[in-house]
Amino acid sequence: MPSSQRARAQASAITSGRAPEAEPSATSQLRALFDRPRLSPGQRRIAQYLIEHLTEAAFLSITDLADRVGVSQPSVTRFASAVGFTGYPALRERLQAMALGGRAAAGPEEHRGNELQAAIDAEITNLEELRRDFADPDRVIGVGRELAASTPLTVLGLRISVSLAEYFAYAARRVHPDVRLVTRGGSVAYDALLQSREAGGTWVLAFSMPRHAHETLEAVRMARDAGLKVALITDLALGPVVDEADVTFATGTGSRLVFDSYAAPGVMCAALLQAMTDADPERTQARLEDYERAADRHQFFLRD
Structure with a gap:
């Protein structure tokens, strides 16, 4: 009998191709616009x-936006021109259309409830944005194949990002040798990255969650220097860590409470893991069966 995990791996295989009715999320549109x-x-x-505060920033005057960011008004004008607009009014009109579309999709906020409920509402918004990004899963499928083919595969997470890296590595070991x-x-990171490359590895999956650490940027640069490609999961659409990565999956984090929550990055991890299992189904099946036999033999788990 197949294990429940093996059955789930087969049943949840990702289907390639864009969902025709889906629109890219506002965050994805802004990333493309500002790239x-x-x-x-x-x-x-x-x-x-603008990416982090779209619904508010879209309605700011040029003076207010300059003050919020800490730049001059001419800098805002030059920015609008640099991203393809005739001036700030034209850029703001585009931003307002995105913001109003996002509000319509999100629905009214009259009944936000208490702060804990508001924090969950914010995470639901993050997940809805990720769902729109997943309308075209081909990039996730492609990166999953690359990660599955990299032997060894290195997973990097420092400081607050350790928990996500540990989760991904723990699950990936079930389907990757x-x-x-x-x-x-x-x-220490450089030694590990260099050894991974010398052993034949080609990719690193890195995590960078807020607050973003200098040592994460340095480690990603070390990976590139060692000859490894970098896939990055982060909340940032732009910035120095993103610039160093070969491919970036930007997902929102929950920031309504004292410590951030990671619903969307967690789903992003699960999606990449699924793509890795899909990349080599025979290896996945064999490894999951071996693991289930070991788990039964050594009684790893309680009987539900």
């Missing part, structure tokens, strides 16, 4: 602020 390699650091700050987890920065 200009020649943006200055100040312009990148403007872009990041050599997963190496890096949770310390500096020379």
Whole structure:
């Protein structure tokens, strides 16, 4: 009899192709709009602020936006021109259309409830944005194949990102023969990354959650220097860590409580894991069956 996990792996295989009725999320649209390699650091700050505060920022005057970001008004004008608009009014009109579309999709907020319920509402919004991003799953499928083919596969997460990296590595080991987890920065990370490359590894999956650490940026640069490609899961659409990655999956994090919550990044992890299982179904089946036999033999789990 197939194990429940093996059956789930088969039943939940990802189907390629874009869902015809789905629209990209506002975050995805803004990432595409602002993905200009020649943006200055100040312009990148403007872009990041607009992405993170779209529903409010779309209705700010040029003066208010400049004050919020900490740049000059001419800088905002130059930014609008750099991303393809005739000026700030034209950019703001586009932003307002995105913001109003997002509000319509999200529905009215008259009954937000208490702060805990508001935090859950924010996470639901993050998941809805991720759902729209998944309308075209081909990028997830492609990266999943690359991660599955990288032997060894290195998973990197430092500081607050350790928990997500540990979860991914723990699950990936069920379907991948050599997963190496890096949770310390500096020379320790460099040693691990270099050894992974020398052993034949080609990819690193890195996590960068807020607050974003300098040592994460350095570790990602070390991975690139070692000859590894980097897939990044983060809440950022722009920034130095994103610039160093070969492919980025940007997902929202819950920030309504003292400590962030990670519903959308967790689903992103599960989607990449599914794509890895789909990439090599025979290996997946064999490894899951071997694991189930070991689990039964050593009684790893309680009987439900």
